[in-house]
Amino acid sequence: MDELIKYAPELALGFWENVKLSLVGVVASLILGTILVAMRVSPTPVLRAAGTVYVNVIRNTPLTLVLAFSALGLSDQLGLVFSEMPTTNSFWIVAMGLSAYTSAFVCEALRAGVNTVPLGQAEAARAIGLTFIQSLTMIILPQAFRAVIAPLGSVMIAMIKNTTVATAGGFLLDAAATMKEVFDTTGASIPIFLGLVVAFMALTLPIGFLTGWLARRLAVVR
Amino acid sequence: MTENGDATPLVQLENVNKHFGALHVLKNINLTVSRGEVLVVIGPSGGGKSTLCRAINRLETIDDGKIIFDGQVLPAEGKALARLRSEVGMVFQSFNLFAHKTIRENVTLGPTKVRGVAKDAADKRAMELLERVGIAAQADKYPAQLSGGQQQRVAIARALAMDPKMILFDEPTSALDPEMVQEVLDVMIGLARDGMTMMVVTHEMGFARRAANRVVFMADGQIVEENTPDEFFTNAQTDRARDFLSKILTH
């Protein structure tokens, strides 16, 4: 117990980085995932193909490789730099890789949602003169989102837990990396392990409850 | 039968062909619909009636031939196509109301988003139309809370809200319980009286006799026969039509 109390401030700072990565990840992956699903259901073959390739490549690549590629490939080789500060830069590199990765799962969850919307509604939307984008944003996606709130919650929970592999993208300040550093000096500590588990559960459990509740509340009756 | 003194047909199909894979669903269709005309399309299932309707607002593309609406060849895509569609109302067999929107929102969506009508004006007009189809009291409910007949009347109001030049009806009463058929037909008969140009796929002979100017009999992708309702129902010219009529008359 003593180690946990002693290193709590450090671990808390590390965990705060996981929280920040999660926040950026939720927003960015929902936006990117929505754009991807729009591509995948669009009438333009090129966009559809691009969306399909992206989703299938990303979904089948280990996250650690996606993060390593973001750091080594995009940042070091191609010179993508978010900040002069190395830690800030690697934070954004990881946030980007994590969002890029998670967006593929968001896209597929949403696509399942799109499939729950009867085709007739899309035709009715076109028949009153709505454009593809309008029927997507006003008719299809609102219903698709509401149909997959619970699965989207699972995707978000997975993403929050995935913030702990941030080291793969060169970001060394998160809770898991901090924990490892602490263990290097003190040896493994069960209380610290459990402390972090509790911290993550404090983040993910409410998301599970909230999305479950929202899913029931917002279900579209047909 | 002509409105605004304009004698050019509203819709003109010239040698229209359409395949689904190897299946030839529209075979060299030639058809005109005049302004203010009510045309009933009748015929056996799979004969291409829905495809014909859907081709007119380009929910289906055609392989060759020409479809001219209000003097213009149907636009292929984009804004021009959306504009065309906003001028051609469509009422589907399965209603297809937007399930996550209230009845009122279903009716105002088109005018506000496609035409840029202000919300107040669109709301007012929506209530007038819902009044006209007898659903005003249900304006704030969701589609799933309404009966089939009520949903279909909302779908008609939704089409009317765009002030279309024409409305296509694809078997509007086929999915309804029998006791709800008449309430929908009554609304349609009212529209016909008011001079709306309508193309109606239906087997409701009562409607055809009361409201239609012309009946087109379609089978196997072809227009087999066209006539006035009375002539068609009492004195069909082709064996194909007589055979079909004998089947729908027996039940």
Ligand SMILES: Nc1ncnc2c1ncn2[C@@H]1O[C@H](COP(=O)(O)OP(=O)(O)O)[C@@H](O)[C@H]1O
């Ligand atoms: N999207 C489609 N893909 C393939 N075949 C279709 C499609 N839509 C209709 N068909 C076929 O085309 C034929 C005509 O269909 P349809 O126009 O719906 O006839 P009707 O409305 O007269 O019953 C049918 O054989 C039907 O199975």
Ligand SMILES: [Mg+2]
């Ligand atoms: Mg049909």
